[in-house]
Amino acid sequence: MTENLFELKKVSKSFVKAKETISIFEGLDMTIKAGDFIAIMGPSGSGKTTLLNLLGGVDQPTSGEIHFDGKRIDNLSENGLAAWRAANVGFIFQFYNLMPMLSAAKNVELPLLLTGLGRSRRKASVEAALKLVGLDDRAGHLPKEMSGGQQQRVAIARAIVSDPKLMLCDEPTGDLDRATADEILKMLQLLNREFGKTIVMVTHDPEAAKYAKKTLHLDKGEFVKEELMA
Amino acid sequence: MSDLYLIFKNLTRRKLRLSLTLFAIFVAFLIFGVLSSFNKAFNSGIELSADDRMVVVNKINFTQPLPIAYVNKARAIEGIDVLTWCNWFGGYYQDPKNFVAAMACDAETLLDVYPEIVLPEDQKKAFMANRQGLIAGQSIAAKYGWKVGDRIPMNSNIFSQKTGGSAWDFDVEGIYTGSTEQFDTNSVYFHYKYFDESRSFGKDFAGWLILRTTDPALNDQVANTIDTMFANSFYETSTDSEKAFNKAFIAQIGNIAMIVTSVVGAAFFTILLIVGNTMVLAIRERTGEIAVMKTLGFPAARIFKLVLGESLLLSLIGGLLGIGAAWLIIGAMKAALAGILPTLVLTPDVALTALAIMVGLGFLTGIVPALSAHRLNIITAMSRQ
Ligand SMILES: Nc1ncnc2c1ncn2[C@@H]1O[C@H](COP(=O)(O)OP(=O)(O)O)[C@@H](O)[C@H]1O
Ligand SMILES: [Mg+2]
Numbered sequence: 016m017t018e019n020l021f022e023l024k025k026v027s028k029s030f031v032k033a034k035e036t037i038s039i040f041e042g043l044d045m046t047i048k049a050g051d052f053i054a055i056m057g058p059s060g061s062g063k064t065t066l067l068n069l070l071g072g073v074d075q076p077t078s079g080e081i082h083f084d085g086k087r088i089d090n091l092s093e094n095g096l097a098a099w100r101a102a103n104v105g106f107i108f109q110f111y112n113l114m115p116m117l118s119a120a121k122n123v124e125l126p127l128l129l130t131g132l133g134r135s136r137r138k139a140s141v142e143a144a145l146k147l148v149g150l151d152d153r154a155g156h157l158p159k160e161m162s163g164g165q166q167q168r169v170a171i172a173r174a175i176v177s178d179p180k181l182m183l184c185d186e187p188t189g190d191l192d193r194a195t196a197d198e199i200l201k202m203l204q205l206l207n208r209e210f211g212k213t214i215v216m217v218t219h220d221p222e223a224a225k226y227a228k229k230t231l232h233l234d235k236g237e238f239v240k241e242e243l244m245a
Numbered sequence: 246m247s248d249l250y251l252i253f254k255n256l257t258r259r260k261l262r263l264s265l266t267l268f269a270i271f272v273a274f275l276i277f278g279v280l281s282s283f284n285k286a287f288n289s290g291i292e293l294s295a296d297d298r299m300v301v302v303n304k305i306n307f308t309q310p311l312p313i314a315y316v317n318k319a320r321a322i323e324g325i326d327v328l329t330w331c332n333w334f335g336g337y338y339q340d341p342k343n344f345v346a347a348m349a350c351d352a353e354t355l356l357d358v359y360p361e362i363v364l365p366e367d368q369k370k371a372f373m374a375n376r377q378g379l380i381a382g383q384s385i386a387a388k389y390g391w392k393v394g395d396r397i398p399m400n401s402n403i404f405s406q407k408t409g410g411s412a413w414d415f416d417v418e419g420i421y422t423g424s425t426e427q428f429d430t431n432s433v434y435f436h437y438k439y440f441d442e443s444r445s446f447g448k449d450f451a452g453w454l455i456l457r458t459t460d461p462a463l464n465d466q467v468a469n470t471i472d473t474m475f476a477n478s479f480y481e482t483s484t485d486s487e488k489a490f491n492k493a494f495i496a497q498i499g500n501i502a503m504i505v506t507s508v509v510g511a512a513f514f515t516i517l518l519i520v521g522n523t524m525v526l527a528i529r530e531r532t533g534e535i536a537v538m539k540t541l542g543f544p545a546a547r548i549f550k551l552v553l554g555e556s557l558l559l560s561l562i563g564g565l566l567g568i569g570a571a572w573l574i575i576g577a578m579k580a581a582l583a584g585i586l587p588t589l590v591l592t593p594d595v596a597l598t599a600l601a602i603m604v605g606l607g608f609l610t611g612i613v614p615a616l617s618a619h620r621l622n623i624i625t626a627m628s629r630q
Contacts (some may be wrong), residue, residue: 101542
């Protein structure tokens with residue numbers, strides 16, 4: 016399938032900071048195909064996180080349109096966006112961002128509280144997600160009882176438990192050593208190849224970008240280079 | 246996993262802080278429960294007094310007597326339904342330490358004036374029939390182990406018998422209960438006739454008259470008529486509603502309600518600051534987590550409920566423990582203080598007031614952090630991490 020999952024049309028984004036308007040994007044056009052795995056690289060401050068926030072419906076453009084699956088999302092209300100995120104996006108953060116007082120299983124269950132699923136269906140989904148990331152034996156562990164790599168795997172399980180089409184990852188391996196980082200990246204690659212998840216990943220690490228299907232280089236709010244992986 | 250589970254996990258994540266905060270709430274509600282119960286007990290005489298009941302005492306003060314001849318004169322007044330009279334006996338049982346609130350009253354009319362005195366029909370008959378009969382409240386009967394059919398001696402620290410000695414013999418013919426839990430069951434009543442005939446001085450005088458009007462609206466008119474009737478005599482009267490009479494009596498003990506209000510008010514103000522501050526800090530620490538939950542798609546309203554639910558749960562746990570402890574303490578003190586505060590009990594309305602305060606406290610301490618969590622902007626919060 017080569018249908019477009021995302022279409023950004025003339026998207027501009029600026030921030031007002033201390034009475035000064037900082038423009039990050041001006042008239043940015045971009046398309047993301049369903050099933051793609053894109054790495055976004057670029058110097059600090061080039062707008063990578065801002066782009067991810069726009070794609071994830073966490074932030075809204077100053078002007079322009081964002082279409083997801085044929086529907087506009089840039090004009091949704093705050094609650095509308097929250098519901099859209101819950102249904103369509105799995106988020107993975109650099110510092111895992113698990114709830115420290117909840118066990119691995121409860122952390123994974125969290126997004127399911129936003130669905131109408133009953134207890135047993137939730138339990139089954141949580142078990143399946145933890146099994147997929149190879150942590151079914153750690154279900155009862157608290158985040159502080161796990162290594163960074165394990166915590167990031169729990170975060171991946173949390174991101175996929177409600178079966179969203181899209182996964183957004185901001186520096187998912189930025190806090191991990193090489194070997195662990197490779198493990199996480201292989202897992203993302205598997206989710207992309209076997210489960211058809213569309214993935215957009217921001218990274219500093221050229222090694223990490225190699226796991227993606229293509230890399231986009233962002234500089235000063237513009238795409239300056241595109242590389243396709245073998 | 247439910248929202249309540251999330252609330253509970255958030256609440257219990259810092260055990261030491263939780264214990265200290267809970268303890269502060271616990272103490273405040275303990276103070277509230279105990280002091281309110283005391284206040285109620287002090288005031289129960291006022292609250293329980295019937296609107297249509299009036300007391301006639303000597304104008305000089307209520308310890309001075311009135312001639313018994315006043316009874317028949319007063320009974321002729323229009324608007325009076327029933328009238329009885331009593332005389333304070335100054336009783337004690339076996340040892341002067343064992344104070345007994347004993348009164349010699351007109352047995353024929355006593356129970357009509359005090360429908361709160363609940364007595365089985367056969368005991369009522371037996372009491373009427375026996376001029377040496379006595380009825381005792383169930384608390385005092387339990388205290389001294391009196392049973393129906395017992396013959397007991399009672400001493401007076403005021404009066405003496407014509408035949409010498411300060412002891413009278415009585416037959417316990419009835420043990421009464423109160424029609425409400427707060428009604429005093431620490432008193433004993435016996436026949437005025439028996440007392441009046443046998444005492445060595447003070448014959449044909451009564452301590453005070455008690456009457457019921459046919460309609461509370463007639464109270465003022467009846468009081469005026471009585472006091473006018475006996476004006477310019479040796480024994481002028483002062484007639485007041487029972488409520489006013491009890492209020493004046495309580496006023497001599499001091500303004501307990503004000504003390505209670507200020508102590509309890511200070512306690513609640515303090516915990517409002519402590520708990521409010523704790524909640525603000527707790528939620529500020531969780532800024533990042535709240536931003537993550539919002540990112541995952543939790544709507545602002547749900548986050549608001551989670552935070553407010555946490556402060557409500559905190560307040561309810563501490564408050565219920567505090568009121569529970571107050572209930573135990575009041576229960577334990579009830580027996581020891583039965584002589585002074587016969588109606589000491591933690592009433593359901595004190596518990597309900599406490600519950601309302603718990604909800605109010607939970608709301609007040611949770612509303613600020615809940616609103617800031619509701620408003621929290623994901624991007625600002627995440628970039629601050
Ligand atoms: N909420 C904000 N308010 C003001 N300026 C912001 C905000 N978010 C990002 N910026 C600015 O936008 C620019 C791009 O930020 P960002 O997207 O985080 O870059 P990157 O992730 O590529 O490092 C930076 O100059 C940053 O200071
Ligand atoms: Mg960034």
